[in-house]
Amino acid sequence: MTLLDTRPAPDAASAPTPWWDGAVVYQVYLRSFRDGDGDGIGDLRGLLSGLADIAELGCDAIWLNPCYASPQADHGYDIADYRRIDPAYGTLDDFDDVVAEAHRLGIRVLMDMVANHCSREHPWFHAALAAGPGSAERGRFHFAPGTGDRGQLPPNNWRSVFGGSAWTRVTEADGQPGEWYLHSFDPAQPDLNWRNAEVADDFRGVMRFWFDRGVDGFRIDVAHGHVKAPGLPDWPGADDGSGGHNGAMWDQPEVHGIYRDWRAIGDAYTPPKYFVGEVWVPSPTRLADYLRPDELHQAFCFELLVQPWDAGRLRAAITTGLALSDRAPAWTLSNHDVHRTVTRYGQEQVLGPVDPSDMISAARRTGPVDLAIGARRAAAAAALLLALPGTVYLYQGEELGLPEVFDLPPDARQDPIWIRSGGTQLGRDGCRVPLPWDRERSDFGFGSGTTPAWLPQPEWLGAYARAAQHGDPRSMLSLYRSLTRLRRGHFDAGAPLLWMDVDADGVLAFVRGRTLCVVNAGKTAFRVPADWAVGALVIATASSPAGTVACDSTAWYDLTSPERNR
Ligand code: NOJ
Numbered sequence: 100m101t102l103l104d105t106r107p108a109p110d111a112a113s114a115p116t117p118w119w120d121g122a123v124v125y126q127v128y129l130r131s132f133r134d135g136d137g138d139g140i141g142d143l144r145g146l147l148s149g150l151a152d153i154a155e156l157g158c159d160a161i162w163l164n165p166c167y168a169s170p171q172a173d174h175g176y177d178i179a180d181y182r183r184i185d186p187a188y189g190t191l192d193d194f195d196d197v198v199a200e201a202h203r204l205g206i207r208v209l210m211d212m213v214a215n216h217c218s219r220e221h222p223w224f225h226a227a228l229a230a231g232p233g234s235a236e237r238g239r240f241h242f243a244p245g246t247g248d249r250g251q252l253p254p255n256n257w258r259s260v261f262g263g264s265a266w267t268r269v270t271e272a273d274g275q276p277g278e279w280y281l282h283s284f285d286p287a288q289p290d291l292n293w294r295n296a297e298v299a300d301d302f303r304g305v306m307r308f309w310f311d312r313g314v315d316g317f318r319i320d321v322a323h324g325h326v327k328a329p330g331l332p333d334w335p336g337a338d339d340g341s342g343g344h345n346g347a348m349w350d351q352p353e354v355h356g357i358y359r360d361w362r363a364i365g366d367a368y369t370p371p372k373y374f375v376g377e378v379w380v381p382s383p384t385r386l387a388d389y390l391r392p393d394e395l396h397q398a399f400c401f402e403l404l405v406q407p408w409d410a411g412r413l414r415a416a417i418t419t420g421l422a423l424s425d426r427a428p429a430w431t432l433s434n435h436d437v438h439r440t441v442t443r444y445g446q447e448q449v450l451g452p453v454d455p456s457d458m459i460s461a462a463r464r465t466g467p468v469d470l471a472i473g474a475r476r477a478a479a480a481a482a483l484l485l486a487l488p489g490t491v492y493l494y495q496g497e498e499l500g501l502p503e504v505f506d507l508p509p510d511a512r513q514d515p516i517w518i519r520s521g522g523t524q525l526g527r528d529g530c531r532v533p534l535p536w537d538r539e540r541s542d543f544g545f546g547s548g549t550t551p552a553w554l555p556q557p558e559w560l561g562a563y564a565r566a567a568q569h570g571d572p573r574s575m576l577s578l579y580r581s582l583t584r585l586r587r588g589h590f591d592a593g594a595p596l597l598w599m600d601v602d603a604d605g606v607l608a609f610v611r612g613r614t615l616c617v618v619n620a621g622k623t624a625f626r627v628p629a630d631w632a633v634g635a636l637v638i639a640t641a642s643s644p645a646g647t648v649a650c651d652s653t654a655w656y657d658l659t660s661p662e663r664n665r
């Protein structure tokens with residue numbers, strides 16, 4: 100067998116393995132996880148009652164999407180008070196209960212740090228509007244006069260990620276149209292000015308506030324966004340989309356100073372607090388900059404998430420992720436911003452290149468879906484994911500095999516992407532539909548069943564209910580439970596990934612420690628070569644004659660077991 104080592108050899112004298120290396124993190128989109136008070140909106144009491152299920156799934160941590168006080172224009176990514184819990188989600192006491200119970204179950208708690216922007220209802224923004232042009236209050240944001248002879252045009256040509264101009268004009272105290280403010284996302288999310296010392300200082304306090312309550316780390320929202328190019332210059336082609344990655348709006352060198360600062364705050368705790376970044380940049384080299392030893396511990400390797408179901412592409416993405424730094428990568432196949440894997444892998448696979456300036460669109464395609472193929476590949480992909488070195492992030496509902504909900508009634512959709520695109524882009528509501536717990540209940544056990552769930556659950560969702568899958572050894576839930584348990588026993592954190600030379604189309608294979616992982620994304624069954632000398636089958640996502648891996652499936656083999664299984 101030929102093994103190609105892609106990672107530098109671990110330094111024997113290096114620090115002990117941190118908790119997150121090898122961990123499985125469960126992403127909780129709180130609004131849709133479980134509703135504890137019967138108002139149709141998921142909340143902290145609901146989460147509290149579901150923590151045991153997360154523990155049973157074999158997860159080591161949760162990442163909680165934003166649950167701070169917010170008008171919910173972007174479902175919590177528009178924060179009005181960073182030190183309060185939104186009343187729809189509960190209270191600070193509820194939050195403390197969640198942290199205590201999670202810790203009791205051995206689950207760490209990560210929050211979401213949304214600091215690129217706040218809410219239009221944040222007291223700072225109210226003060227900025229009231230104080231007028233040139234004020235210190237406006238200096239916490241990006242306010243600028245318009246262009247055109249009457250200031251009627253935006254200050255520059257930048258586009259909002261959610262569509263339309265990145266600028267909105269305000270009405271001044273005298274009732275006249277006045278300055279414009281920058282919002283990289285929705286107008287309800289004004290961008291903060293990170294060159295303003297008061298902004299930086301307040302967020303230090305926010306961070307300590309939650310760390311002192313026991314939070315173990317943060318996922319950093321749009322970590323590449325916080326700082327803008329001085330003078331906010333036009334970016335050629337930004338307005339018509341021909342300019343690619345807007346290098347004036349994103350990924351400025353000064354942004355790294357923020358992470359060095361936050362890292363020092365986190366490192367002052369025992370054990371040190373952890374940071375993972377959401378960083379969308381057009382090249383792995385730029386991404387690697389965020390992972391310097393005194394910055395973020397990890398950044399999501401979205402490279403894997405945006406690939407089609409194709410062995411070569413998946414392998415290349417994994418190689419890219421491993422090369423980012425000599426530390427454990429953070430992998431994920433799904434989150435609250437992209438279409439669910441069952442749906443993506445059940446669509447026609449687009450093998451053309453991914454646009455580096457708009458990677459996420461590759462994971463939000465519409466089109467016919469073969470759910471049976473999609474589910475089979477999603478299971479195989481999960482077994483690939485959970486064999487990888489580093490940290491694996493699961494998105495709630497993927498363990499149930501939920502497909503994307505495309506058939507939401509148009510008037511029920513709430514995503515600002517849907518609204519700002521005038522309904523031309525579906526947006527992200529379809530991966531945020533409240534979870535089904537119990538098929539027999541009217542809202543599938545999400546809440547009390549008296550108030551409808553905040554997004555309608557289609558009738559077919561009941562078939563995926565957790566309770567029904569629980570006792571079924573062939574369910575997706577049972578598969579995920581087995582995979583997380585076997586990951587622990589078979590893939591030691593820190594064991595490097597060694598690629599196998601494979602002489603078959605559509606197959607990728609690697610060894611980590613004492614276990615071999617074979618993924619067959621090809622069109623025919625794969626016979627494991629005799630000279631790979633594999634032992635017992637550990638788990639397979641589809642049944643297949645001994646010694647073979649069925650197409651669209653993944654199998655793990657123990658290399659140490661004396662048994663032969665071929
Ligand atoms: C990334 C988050 O994941 C997404 O849900 C949100 O809309 C934007 N950042 C803006 O905060």
Ligand code: MG
Pocket residue numbers: 134135136137138139140141142187
């Ligand atoms: Mg509720």
